[in-house]
Amino acid sequence: MDVHFCPQCTKILSLGRHGDYFAYLGLPRKLTIDPAELEQRFRTLSRQFHPDYFYNATPAERRASLERSSYLNDAYRVLRQPIARIDYLLQLEGFAPKGPEEAARQVPPSLLEEVFALNEELDEIRELRAGGAPADVWKTRLERARGPIEARRAAHEADLESLSARWDAAVDAGAPDAERHGVLDELRERLLERNYINNLLAGIEKELNA
């Protein structure tokens, strides 16, 4: 748990370089967060840090209040969204994808079959459209092609939820590193696949609006 004010002089402390969003908000490093509790903590800390209340303070305190408020808002924004929260945890634990190369890498093996089928279907649909087929014909086929991909996304959401629960249980049980790292590895794989699936769906959406 972070300390935001000097215990002796009660002045707001400058932020410094290090920090982590969970500790900052006084939360354990777990993936299940009660939204109402997050909101409550966010409001309470906002009331302590906000620059509005430091207008007459020293420049150093005003600076600290701006830094602490900004960091609080950034933390709140990330922790409030489940996916961004997982992404952040992976970064924090050193399990983030290594950079844009890894994020945009080849088709994840588990998705090969769907992606292959989808690409074939998309080619055919484009041909249909180029050949002057009525919009409702190729649009119907596009909608149908979206079905299996959306099913995969739903399955992924469920996977991410159960993995999150496993992570939280591991934290609670003080599980050994090996077990925790296993969960983080899986979370990272699911997240990369999820991004890939989202790109596929965005591609279909683009075709629909073409």
Add this chain to the structure above:
Amino acid sequence: MSKVVGIDLGTTNSLVAYVKDGVPVVIRDRSGDPLVPSVVSVDEAGTVYVGREAQRRLLVDAGRSVYSVKRFMGKGLDDVGGEARHFPFRVAGESGGVVRIGLGEREFTPPEISAFILRELKHRAEAHFAAQGEVDPDVDRAVITVPAYFNDAQRTATRDAGRIAGLEVLRIINEPTAASLAYGLDKRHTGLIAVYDFGGGTFDISILRVEDGVFQVLATNGDTHLGGDDIDLLLTSQVLADLGGAPGAEAVQAVRKAVIEAKWELSESEAAEIRVDLPGRAYRKLVTRAGFEALIRPIVDRTLDPCRRALADAGLEVSQIDEVVLVGGSTRVPLVRRLVGDLFGRAPHSELNPDEVVALGAAVQADILVTGNREMLLLDVTPLSLGIETMGGVMSKIILRNSTIPATGSEMFTTFVDKQTAVDIHVLQGERELVADNRSLARFKLRGIPPMPAGLPRVQVQFQIDANGILSVTAHELRTDVEQTIEVKPSYGLTDEEVERMLLDSFEHAEADFAARLLIEARNEAETVIQATEKSLRAPEFDAVARAELAAGERERIESALADLKAVLNGADRDIVQEKTQALNAATQHLAEVMMNRSVKAALSGKSIDRL
């Protein structure tokens, strides 16, 4: 202790308010009018008029009057080229640079024109505090409101206007959020609130959650180029088409005034007549409310999509909104109320005067800042995503729209050639993919990167959006821990040096403006005395009174004092005007007493003065 105020710097009207004994109040002029029309005009002699007088001058000297300047704040000439032809004033400037507006013989930037309005509000407030017997009636600090959807350039221009007017701008806050503060005063409102703010020139929608006195904006959307002005323009064009020919600028203003009055009337009645009296032509046209609504429907419809987008960004359904609040003069139009009611499925609130509510909220915020009162807290968001230009002319987003402010974001940069010591960075605001479709905010040159092989430096650039929604940038190289210097060239704004110079200019002119104001006041007073004297001299009973009551030569002394004052009345020397006014006052004092006694006696004896 000098005073702080809240200012609503509107497209059509501006207001100033302050917190008195815990309650926000709007400061009115002597006739009880809270509004200062956002119009600035200058006469041939160089005297600047602001507000009602400037508005009157639009009808007689349109080419020397400027209105709706808010539409030009933070804009480049290229942004406003098409629209400028609708205005009677000159709009100039360099392509790619800030707009310049012709006011009489001089040219001003939009922040300078806005500063005239702010100075008028400052004077109004100072006169009010002085009249209240305050020891220090000076107003030197203010919270100024802007449309929530204003970008960084428009916010910065507003802050610059405040500085040029000699005000320390404590905070720039968003109009809909300010309105919610004013509404939240009685603590009745908790839950999810939609603030629909349709003003003279801009439209905003903000979705807020209010809980424990924290006013948290969840999402905002809008159009900074959509307001009552557009309705007026549509009606004006119709009438001008009816009239035909090539009307002069004053005729256009007469039409504009007439259609605005008809628009107001249509909020109360089912029909209104547009009445324009031009030399040699009396134009009359009956407009029904149904016809008016059919005409303006497309404009009002344009407000609905931003509402839906804000709800989607907040992750809310329409049915979850607990209350809808209306702000801005254009929400008086019944069609607007009806469509907003339909969209949200509930009757909107409008208990507070939609013209005044924003200024009241600004006053509350000013009070919070100065007193440290922690009862309420405003948490606003940045309306537009902030990013930088990357390879291929694509914008890479660093701080997403609807992020609670203050907020930060950072990006790592490196070099492309060996020993490169500077990197160019182009900062943008907007939601579109391509750089060209977004707003260019500024170009930075990062200097002082230690010479290293290409790709090795790691320069972290930190973007900070403060509680005003205004951006600042810092950078440092991580390998050497060297702080970089940043040169800012705002794309459509003023540099600090320019603002400083304008502030100094305004001091110089402020003295001239102040002198002009005093002269006008002295003339007004002189005219009052002249009129009263002439009335007495012309009165039927004067000869009888003079014979019976006046001393020898008294009448001649009055007449010569009167002639003296009339001779200096139109001069530029205020002291002489005042001196001669006092002389006439002294010369007529005895006469005034005599006349007064006679009328009192007449009243007591029940006889009319006319019959004496």
